Structures are given as structure tokens and as C-alpha cells.
Amino acid sequence: MDTKNEIRLRLRFYEDVQENIDTVRQKFENYKINFSEDCSLKTKHNHIWMNIPDSKREYWSPHLHLELEPKDNNETHIRGLFGPDPTxxxxxxxxxxxxxxxxxxxxxxxxxxxxxxxxxxxxxxxxxxxxxxxxxxxxxxxxIRLKGNEQMNELESIFFKILKS
Missing domain, CATH: 1.10.287 (Helix Hairpins)
Known part of the structure; x- marks a missing residue:
């Protein structure tokens, strides 16, 4: 994602996955159980929040909010929104x-x-x-967004790694 040409402070992206919503959600649940030191994950229904772990978190650290939406029987539309700490x-x-x-x-x-x-x-x-x-x-x-750019790319790579698992 090219963050330098964006005017918006909160970056968005969309991804379509050829799996149903329960399979995608289960991938994130499995990652939360097995690899919790890379990224902290919170899930609730069709919403997933990915955060930088506390050991690496700064005031400018971003988080990634994912919203899973069923598109077809075997397809899921994922809406991603990067943002700063909610506080x-x-x-x-x-x-x-x-x-x-x-x-x-x-x-x-x-x-x-x-x-x-x-x-x-x-x-x-x-x-x-x-x-x-x-x-x-x-x-x-x-x-603040520029400072968190590296961690934003890190969250994005973890996101794609989870989807490929």
C-alpha cells in the first residue's frame, strides 16, 4: 500500500478471499493461539483487531481493524482500516x-x-x-502516520501471512 500519496490519515484497503467467512475467521483464531507474540489479535463476530504487541508499541503505533463480509457462498470480502491508537x-x-x-x-x-x-x-x-x-x-x-509506517507494513504482512495459511 502506498501511504505517501494518500491524503487521508486513516488508510483503507479491500481484499476478496475465495473462502467462506468461517474459514477466514478460523485462520485468525488459529494464529491468535499459535503466534501471539507477533501481533495481538482480538476477534468479535465478523470484526478483527490487529495490534502491535505491547513490547513494541509506541504512542504512534497503528492498529488494523478488519471487517469480514460474506460475498457469496465461498467468498469473503475483507475491509481493512489502519488507524492510530483509539485513545x-x-x-x-x-x-x-x-x-x-x-x-x-x-x-x-x-x-x-x-x-x-x-x-x-x-x-x-x-x-x-x-x-x-x-x-x-x-x-x-x-x-504520526509516517512514524508508524513500518509497523503498518508489518501488520499488513502478518495479515497476508494469515490469509495464506
Missing amino acids: LWTFFMFLHFIVAGVFVMFSAIAYSNYVLKIPTTMNLVVMLLMVFVWLLLYFIGKQ
């Missing part, structure tokens, strides 16, 4: 909502001041600052 992702979303809220609040105040013919310079400066903070958050997210 880190929640924190980033919280910061984005704060920035958006401040931007909307100051834009409303700027509009009111404009209608009342009061100077809006301060409000526009804060709005511009919020755009800058939002761009900064995006580039910090890209840096």
Missing part, C-alpha cells in the same frame, strides 16, 4: 471539535460586529489562527 484518535478528534467550535463562535461574533459596524479585526485574527491550528493538527497526524 490518540479520540484526543485528535476532540482537538478538532474544539478548533471548529472556536472558529464558528468567532465567526458568529465577527458577523455580529460587522452588522453593528464594530471592528472585526480581532475576530478575524482568531479565525485565521484556528485555520492555522487545524492545518497544524493535520500535519501532526501525517507525521
Whole structure:
């Protein structure tokens, strides 16, 4: 997967496997029992979460969420989604909502001041600052993804190794 040309912070992929969903799920269950030191696996129904083991995990370590969907009798469609640690992702979303809220609040105040013919310079400066903070958050997210790129490739190779077993 070419991660350098992607704008999105959470990378997605799709894979079709010529086996039924129970066989694919069983492969992951077998891997969880036999090779638990390579990758930690959690399964629930048709969802599988692959994580870097605690010994190698950093704050920027990615995880892989797989969703198994039956396509035909003997075919399974797998949706994969790479993402940061859920706690880190929640924190980033919280910061984005704060920035958006401040931007909307100051834009409303700027509009009111404009209608009342009061100077809006301060409000526009804060709005511009919020755009800058939002761009900064995006580039910090890209840096975190770049740091986790090697571990992302590691999770992907384990995923394909499990499918071939």
C-alpha cells in the first residue's frame, strides 16, 4: 500500500478471499493461539483487531481493524482500516471539535460586529489562527502516520501471512 500519496490519515484497503467467512475467521483464531507474540489479535463476530504487541508499541503505533463480509457462498470480502491508537484518535478528534467550535463562535461574533459596524479585526485574527491550528493538527497526524509506517507494513504482512495459511 502506498501511504505517501494518500491524503487521508486513516488508510483503507479491500481484499476478496475465495473462502467462506468461517474459514477466514478460523485462520485468525488459529494464529491468535499459535503466534501471539507477533501481533495481538482480538476477534468479535465478523470484526478483527490487529495490534502491535505491547513490547513494541509506541504512542504512534497503528492498529488494523478488519471487517469480514460474506460475498457469496465461498467468498469473503475483507475491509481493512489502519488507524492510530483509539485513545490518540479520540484526543485528535476532540482537538478538532474544539478548533471548529472556536472558529464558528468567532465567526458568529465577527458577523455580529460587522452588522453593528464594530471592528472585526480581532475576530478575524482568531479565525485565521484556528485555520492555522487545524492545518497544524493535520500535519501532526501525517507525521504520526509516517512514524508508524513500518509497523503498518508489518501488520499488513502478518495479515497476508494469515490469509495464506
